Amino acid sequence: MSEPVLSVRAVRKVFRAGRGTNVVLDDLSLDVTEHEVVVLVGASGSGKSTLLRCVNLLETIDDGAIYLEGRHITDPRVKPDPVRQRIGIVFQSFNLFPHLTVLDNVTLAPRRVHRLTSGQARSRALALLDRVGLADKAAEYPDRLSGGQQQRVAIVRALVNAPRLMLLDEVTSALDPELVGEVLALIRDVKEQGMTMLIATHEMAFARQVADRVCFLDRGRILEEGTPEQVLGAPREPRTRQFLQRIVEAGKL
Amino acid sequence: MTVAAPATGYEPSALQRDRVAYRRRQTVRSVLVAAASTLVLGVLLLVAVTGAPGWERVRSSFFDPGVAWRALPDVLRGLWLNVQLLVFCATGALAVGLVAAILRTLRPAIFFPLRALATSYTYVFRGAPLIIVLYLFTFGVPGLRLTGTPPVLVLGGAALVIVYGAYLAEVFRAGIESVHPSQRAAARSLGLTYRQTMRHVVLPQAARRVAPPILNDLVALQKDVGLISLAGPIDAIRAAQIQTAQTYNYTPYVLAGVLFVLLALPLIAVTDWVTLRAARRQSAEHAA
Numbered sequence: 001m002s003e004p005v006l007s008v009r010a011v012r013k014v015f016r017a018g019r020g021t022n023v024v025l026d027d028l029s030l031d032v033t034e035h036e037v038v039v040l041v042g043a044s045g046s047g048k049s050t051l052l053r054c055v056n057l058l059e060t061i062d063d064g065a066i067y068l069e070g071r072h073i074t075d076p077r078v079k080p081d082p083v084r085q086r087i088g089i090v091f092q093s094f095n096l097f098p099h100l101t102v103l104d105n106v107t108l109a110p111r112r113v114h115r116l117t118s119g120q121a122r123s124r125a126l127a128l129l130d131r132v133g134l135a136d137k138a139a140e141y142p143d144r145l146s147g148g149q150q151q152r153v154a155i156v157r158a159l160v161n162a163p164r165l166m167l168l169d170e171v172t173s174a175l176d177p178e179l180v181g182e183v184l185a186l187i188r189d190v191k192e193q194g195m196t197m198l199i200a201t202h203e204m205a206f207a208r209q210v211a212d213r214v215c216f217l218d219r220g221r222i223l224e225e226g227t228p229e230q231v232l233g234a235p236r237e238p239r240t241r242q243f244l245q246r247i248v249e250a251g252k253l
Numbered sequence: 254m255t256v257a258a259p260a261t262g263y264e265p266s267a268l269q270r271d272r273v274a275y276r277r278r279q280t281v282r283s284v285l286v287a288a289a290s291t292l293v294l295g296v297l298l299l300v301a302v303t304g305a306p307g308w309e310r311v312r313s314s315f316f317d318p319g320v321a322w323r324a325l326p327d328v329l330r331g332l333w334l335n336v337q338l339l340v341f342c343a344t345g346a347l348a349v350g351l352v353a354a355i356l357r358t359l360r361p362a363i364f365f366p367l368r369a370l371a372t373s374y375t376y377v378f379r380g381a382p383l384i385i386v387l388y389l390f391t392f393g394v395p396g397l398r399l400t401g402t403p404p405v406l407v408l409g410g411a412a413l414v415i416v417y418g419a420y421l422a423e424v425f426r427a428g429i430e431s432v433h434p435s436q437r438a439a440a441r442s443l444g445l446t447y448r449q450t451m452r453h454v455v456l457p458q459a460a461r462r463v464a465p466p467i468l469n470d471l472v473a474l475q476k477d478v479g480l481i482s483l484a485g486p487i488d489a490i491r492a493a494q495i496q497t498a499q500t501y502n503y504t505p506y507v508l509a510g511v512l513f514v515l516l517a518l519p520l521i522a523v524t525d526w527v528t529l530r531a532a533r534r535q536s537a538e539h540a541a
Binding site: 010062074075 | 263265266268269272275276279
């Protein structure tokens with residue numbers, strides 16, 4: 001097996017809140033290999049989003065180390081911008097720039113960061129938008145699109161930079177069920193293309209479909225990991241069973 | 254999850270200790286760099302100014318402590334007028350500006366005349382030079398020889414209020430319109446009336462956002478209230494001017510300038526503190 005694209009080693013993250021401290025990630029280790037899709041599940045506050053934010057260096061970790069393609073990226077001497085250029089992230093609430101058209105949202109980084117010419121950036125962006133069925137929306141502003149369309153644009157905005165790793169943070173949580181399908185279909189498509197992904201989600205059905213490996217997070221630790229069939233179908237840990245039970249009760253599995 | 258961390262045996266790894274030490278060194282280094290560059294710049298400036306061929310002459314005619322001390326009482330008396338005017342004009346201009354801004358954002362058709370009035374008000378008085386408005390009010394209005402014309406001081410203050418109200422109105426309006434429509438929708442959906450929505454949801458957010466530019470305008474106002482001396486009353490600058498005319502020494506001007514800066518400092522500090530505190534309270538997203 002080749003070197004993992006992402007390697008998280010014994011990471012600790014603490015939020016200081018008022019009097020006490022809150023350990024959000026506790027001695028957490030995780031590898032994601034090339035073309036692998038790892039899905040993080042777990043209750044709110046179990047640390048899924050924080051882990052993604054730490055990988056993208058949006059948060060500084062309090063111990064441990066994170067490696068991207070073998071390079072230590074949480075060394076304070078490492079400049080974060082070049083690291084982020086190799087990672088794509090998609091947020092729960094889209095975070096498209098409302099003052100830019102869809103096309104400008106997608107081409108901003110290619111033009112300004114990756115120094116493509118306007119023409120190159122444009123043709124790449126349009127090709128990708130066409131693939132996700134949004135070529136006709138290129139001139140629209142984000143607020144004029146549906147949530148599902150906005151999230152697909154956000155995914156394209158991350159993909160257009162050809163990242164080595166994609167981080168998806170609850171990308172369907174802000175969408176109504178009708179629109180979830182189109183976004184999940186797109187992510188499956190991205191997986192087919194061989195993208196390496198780390199995904200935090202509440203959609204267990206989706207996790208089953210797309211995951212090569214599912215990690216159940218509880219109190220900042222990976223309590224259980226394995227194939228989707230193992231973790232979601234026949235969990236060993238009582239906490240996992242309890243969590244899945246609640247999801248089943250909520251009718252989400 | 255708000256479980257307070259039990260102090261159970263977490264020991265930072267060598268890597269983390271290394272990282273913390275590195276960050277601490279970086280902090281120390283940046284403090285040292287800041288200190289060094291400040292020192293170098295300060296020395297350069299000092300040498301450039303005091304080493305200039307005309308420095309002795311400039312010092313005796315701009316920075317003479319004796320002259321400053323003798324001018325102090327008169328300038329302070331003038332400054333007191335500035336302070337009073339500032340308080341009156343700032344209050345008035347904020348009120349006028351807020352009302353004009355709210356009128357400009359009223360949507361219903363029936364308010365068209367009010368909206369038009371508020372709009373033309375901001376157009377005219379942002380364009381009109383302050384000195385001309387001041388002359389119109391302080392010389393023109395008394396010229397009408399109406400009974401009960403208020404004193405020049407009040408008329409001049411009114412001119413300042415009207416001009417600055419127009420500036421502030423636009424700042425407030427920008428703030429009001431920067432509050433996302435979803436906030437209005439959320440408030441109205443709770444059954445709050447338009448007025449309640451403005452009062453409890455929109456304006457508090459708008460005011461916080463526009464506090465820095467409002468402060469800018471207030472500091473500008475603080476300096477412009479002195480223009481009222483064109484109509485007769487003696488403010489700090491005018492007092493300094495009189496002193497200068499008597500002694501042929503510009504130190505009173507410098508003195509007045511220093512006092513103005515000192516006057517602005519608490520205003521700036523308080524506003525910074527208030528906005529900072531609000532921002533910190535709201536962004537405490539990780540607070541338990």
